[in-house]
Amino acid sequence: MQGLLQSSRGRFLAVASEFELSPPQVLALKALDPERPVPMSELACALHCDNSNVTGIVDRLEDRGLVERRGAPHDRRVKMLAVTQAGTEVRERLLERLRDAPPALAALSPEDQRALCDIMRRALGRE
Amino acid sequence: MQGLLQSSRGRFLAVASEFELSPPQVLALKALDPERPVPMSELACALHCDNSNVTGIVDRLEDRGLVERRGAPHDRRVKMLAVTQAGTEVRERLLERLRDAPPALAALSPEDQRALCDIMRRALGRE
DNA sequence: TATTGTTATACTCTATAACTATA
DNA sequence: TATAGTTATAGAGTATAACAATA
Numbered sequence: 067m068q069g070l071l072q073s074s075r076g077r078f079l080a081v082a083s084e085f086e087l088s089p090p091q092v093l094a095l096k097a098l099d100p101e102r103p104v105p106m107s108e109l110a111c112a113l114h115c116d117n118s119n120v121t122g123i124v125d126r127l128e129d130r131g132l133v134e135r136r137g138a139p140h141d142r143r144v145k146m147l148a149v150t151q152a153g154t155e156v157r158e159r160l161l162e163r164l165r166d167a168p169p170a171l172a173a174l175s176p177e178d179q180r181a182l183c184d185i186m187r188r189a190l191g192r193e
Numbered sequence: 194m195q196g197l198l199q200s201s202r203g204r205f206l207a208v209a210s211e212f213e214l215s216p217p218q219v220l221a222l223k224a225l226d227p228e229r230p231v232p233m234s235e236l237a238c239a240l241h242c243d244n245s246n247v248t249g250i251v252d253r254l255e256d257r258g259l260v261e262r263r264g265a266p267h268d269r270r271v272k273m274l275a276v277t278q279a280g281t282e283v284r285e286r287l288l289e290r291l292r293d294a295p296p297a298l299a300a301l302s303p304e305d306q307r308a309l310c311d312i313m314r315r316a317l318g319r320e
Numbered sequence: 321t322a323t324t325g326t327t328a329t330a331c332t333c334t335a336t337a338a339c340t341a342t343a
Numbered sequence: 344t345a346t347a348g349t350t351a352t353a354g355a356g357t358a359t360a361a362c363a364a365t366a
Binding site for chain 2: 323324325326327334
């Protein structure tokens with residue numbers, strides 16, 4: 067299990083540098099929803115970090131044109147984060163690369179792979 | 194699969210802060226071997242970062258008395274990293290906490306857990 | 321000449337605390 | 344008074360390039 071997590075870290079870092087994004091930027095883009103803007107605070111929660119950190123991370127994603135701050139109608143204090151068209155495209159390619167099976171798992175027999183998927187589905191109640 | 198990795202990140206960060214270590218410090222302590230000192234460059238490789246970063250990370254682990262730099266007999270350029278007695282104790286407790294099964298997996302049936310372990314063992318050729 | 325580890329530099333992430341504007 | 348997001352600050356991680364000692 068530990069070994070799998072370790073190898074996943076390497077793949078994650080490789081994909082991040084492939085897209086010229088920092089690790090937190092990748093996590094942010096992954097956590098955001100192109101179909102439903104979310105408040106900054108929700109992203110902070112997803113990234114396990116303070117609100118104040120999200121300001122900078124979003125600043126840089128916004129500079130790259132991948133994300134957009136919008137006002138919230140119901141509460142003028144909150145800013146909603148929307149994924150732009152360009153951001154959605156990058157995000158799609160990013161998720162695709164991250165979804166690629168780790169080499170260790172890809173090498174398993176088809177039966178093992180199917181069994182693994184079934185177990186994971188039960189563990190996570192659908193991903 | 195992605196969901197599992199995501200939850201693992203949260204647990205990892207929680208354990209790191211529990212031990213008052215930064216994430217890279219945890220990875221370093223985890224990668225080092227109390228029974229076999231390794232060169233700085235090997236740690237850099239394990240952490241997927243440049244040699245120059247390891248200097249600072251090891252500095253701080255050394256300040257806390259968890260790790261020790263030693264000269265290498267065969268090549269006076271290299272420095273070997275040894276885990277101190279205190280470091281070994283912290284490392285043991287750390288690994289124990291990290292080994293705790295993720296809640297999602299702990300909730301699986303005993304049969305699923307056994308099957309999962311078998312598959313993982315085949316995937317990683319023994320962890 | 322090439323390599324190991326360090327130093328210098330610049331940028332990003334991180335937490336904390338103080339601040340602004342809302343509520 | 345409390346909350347969402349920003350700004351200020353300080354410490355840590357990161358890559359790059361330049362450097363010392365050694366090979």
